[in-house]
Amino acid sequence: MPSATPSVSVVVPMRDATPWLPSLLAALVHDWDTGFELVVVDDGSKDGSADLVCRLCAHWPTERWQLLEGKGEGVSSARNQGIMASRADVIAFLDADDRPFAGRLSKPLHHLASNPHLSHVHGGWWRCNAQGERQQPVRPWDEGAGFSWHQFMEHKAVLPSAWTVRRSALLQVGGFNPALRHSEDVDLILRLAAAGHQGDWIHEPLVRYRIHSGNASGRLEPQLKGLLSVIDHHLNTLPNPQVGWAKDQRYSTATWATWQAWQAGNSSLALQLLKGAMASCPYPLVRRPVHLIEAMHRSSMRIGAPFNREHLLASAFWRQAESMLLQR
Template identity: 65%
Template sequence: MAAQPGQQLSLRPAISVVMPMRNAARWLPVLLAALVREWSTGFELIAIDDGSTDASAAVLKRLCAQWPSERWTLLNGGGEGVSAARNRGVRQSRAKVIAFIDADDRPMPGRLAGPLQMLQNNQQLSHVHGGWWRCDANGCLQHPVRPWQEGAGFTWSRFMEHKAVLPSAWTVRRDAFLAVGGFDASIRHSEDVDLLLRLAAAKHRGAWIEQELVRYRIHSSNASARLQPQLNGLLAVMEKHLKTLGTRHEAWVREQRYSTTTWAVWQAWQAGDVDFALKLLSQALQDCPYPLVRRPVHLIEVMARSSARIGELFDRSELLSSRFWQQAEPILLAR
């Protein structure tokens, strides 16, 4: 018979759910209700309050009051940032498998059971990753993200070519996480990209679970709203890892710089930050492999493809008549 809330967990938990939170009181009831649906997986929840000012800790204590004490732990993260909070949670964990979840996201059915079973059945894997649904602030589904359909993978080179990672859909063996040093607490953005690249460099194998495991909320207070630091952080992480390659890989390195930076151009354009998009475009063209006549066409292709990936409509005519394009075209065609 499956264990129920209120029953004891006598053995080591099968999986530790590490959840950093900052001002997440409004999201916690839905998240915890979703976790309870997977009570029989034998999880433990380790929540890390990273400097909340909205009584998140009090809300969590109230919601978990009927849980056995060994099924949940609340740590004080001290406001040191999400990487330090996650690392602290992993160090406190008792299970051999770690499932990350951010407090503003919502686990979908199978979020814990699916990855746990896959890792148990495939001992050669160090981590597994599922897809996710992009959602609005109310949790309403908008568009599924399924990176495996675009060839994303977990070797160092394949991940560098398609840097698809979302911590809330990511499950990692504890020993592999600790072996590479966990998240780099000095990195404020794209710390997940950095960690996955280090796992790949150390030959830890990963695999896709081809289903959506979490609802990823897009709202004004999450990290994705801090556009410029986020994109600059991603480019810095990419550059740090590309520098580990020798000069014989120079053409491939330049291709990765160009493709990632043009994707960042789309991100800035889509967010309405025209000046930043133009700055990134000038930066991207330093590594552009295409002749002048091909550059505008390729940028339009990137923007159309990137929009489709998140379910956004792309209007080519609207782009070509925009202030962004009026300033971008001369940059694209400059020798």
Template identity: 35%
Template sequence: LISVIIPTWNSARFLPQALDSVFAQQYEPCEVIVVDDGSTDNTAVILGAYADRITCIRQANAGSASARNTGLQHARGEYVVFLDADDWLLPGKLHVQADFLNTHPEYGMAHSGWFLCDEAGNVLQIVEPWTEVPDLTLVNWLKHRPVNLGAFMFRREWLERVGGMDPSLRQSHDVDLVLRLALAGCQAGWVCLPTMAYRRHRKSTTLAGALQQARCSVAVIDRFFERPDLPPEVAEMATGTRYYSALWAAWYLLDKGLVEEVASYLQLCRSLSEKRPLPLVFDWLTHLVRWTERAGRPVEQVMAIVPVVAAVVPEVANGLWERFVGWWLARRPFLAADAFALA
């Protein structure tokens, strides 16, 4: 039995596609649990049309982590899939990931790729994380964090063993969950194909709550490294991981157009690094540009951060940032390395 848990909050517009994608899997046995987290739109009407095929639970708004925990408490399946109400499953997902876990009893998580789509459902990018992170070890979860909750299938016993989601986290509770699972010894393996579609739209939680997302992403990593039970090789990663977590938060805010909020995260990066100013800025540039490219954004948008960098690292001469971006667009980043005396 597979339990598909769908938390929803004011997502009536997209909910039918999510539900229909589960029923189109034609996997038996499967139960669908929808947790309405205090919706005020016509979600109840939508769910009423599926009343004979789903278990519907309503609760006061408490966040998606709480809603997922509520669903987990009612789940009976050996395997669990979490699907956001504005996303959808691709054909065959339940079959291929259940087959993987059936044939690999040593794994507690089956991970996969996904389609990144726009609001209308058009595919913007096919994400295949296994090309960069072939081995899903705790070290690699920390370094790369290739987490998209809907792309997983979990053994329910493992979710219950670690206590499910942390309801105090309104964002990044998926990363927190995977880190706790990996630390507890839960192994993960790849099903090397996309199994779900992730919709990026104006009203998505990660966009509306950008500031909260940035804060939570840093807080999850900080709290993880406060644990006393970390293996020595993991504990020694604390400074570097916190550095790149703060840098990612800076990029995330830049990507959402919140340039004025970036400075505090770059200042945190600087406090965590022993690099000299030029190598430090070169590292920032390299990662910000790469993350921008991977997100399918124009590299030129990185230019918006120039005044912030100038304020955080005033030792760096004016113009280097602009020249770097120009070289990157010309596919000649080695020239930037020369300019920063790093070649």
């Protein structure tokens, strides 16, 4: 049994991650001096990911890493399994297809040590292509994102690979909800906030968030509907005086999901999501089309994607969307 307690446990859930593991572990070594332990949970890989982890970590001291066999029940259960097996008081999450920058572990550890009232800290990230090339920085604090329940509900800015949490806080709220396959991170931050746990931003990028076919279009519909379900569940906890604010949040989340589907080229899903949003629309008829265009433009600019207003207005999608928006 190792005698030294690690400073931080890095929990990595994986499934069929062989393309990403070498760069992930090579980058993690830049924070070797933090004294971390690596806890990898193999959640049903069929591509030899577990064997690759063993080969890549074979020269590491045995107390610095452990490989667990997951139950194949999804990322929430896999992360929970890693949390329970971890030995440190602080948990840093990393997804296997992302790549940490130097300081991914040391900077959150320093911030938590300097601010004992905080339960968790979150850094920024770079959106990257499948090759890991940087495309767009994400700095949620520039848009007013925060960690109180209401602040987070308004922005919903979370990326597990840039998130570090005290183990005691995770255990207090029961970790990730194993019933959730999508937006489990949004749900967990909202439960942390509801329980009074405070968070803070580290105002610099901590990780490359890699966007590739395995985490994109094929899972888009369950991802977006999962987010809407989680948001709806938490908004239903509000007292009646906040019904108006809750409707605003439902509608803004649904219109963001509409843009996400449209931007991914799935117009039928975008229209389906917009139709579901109309019951919560807080805007008068004349304002609705303008608001949706503005929301789609802001969302595109946020990720550095081009937005062609004229192309949108001339599309078959917009003709159907506008008709829907102007119905009484």
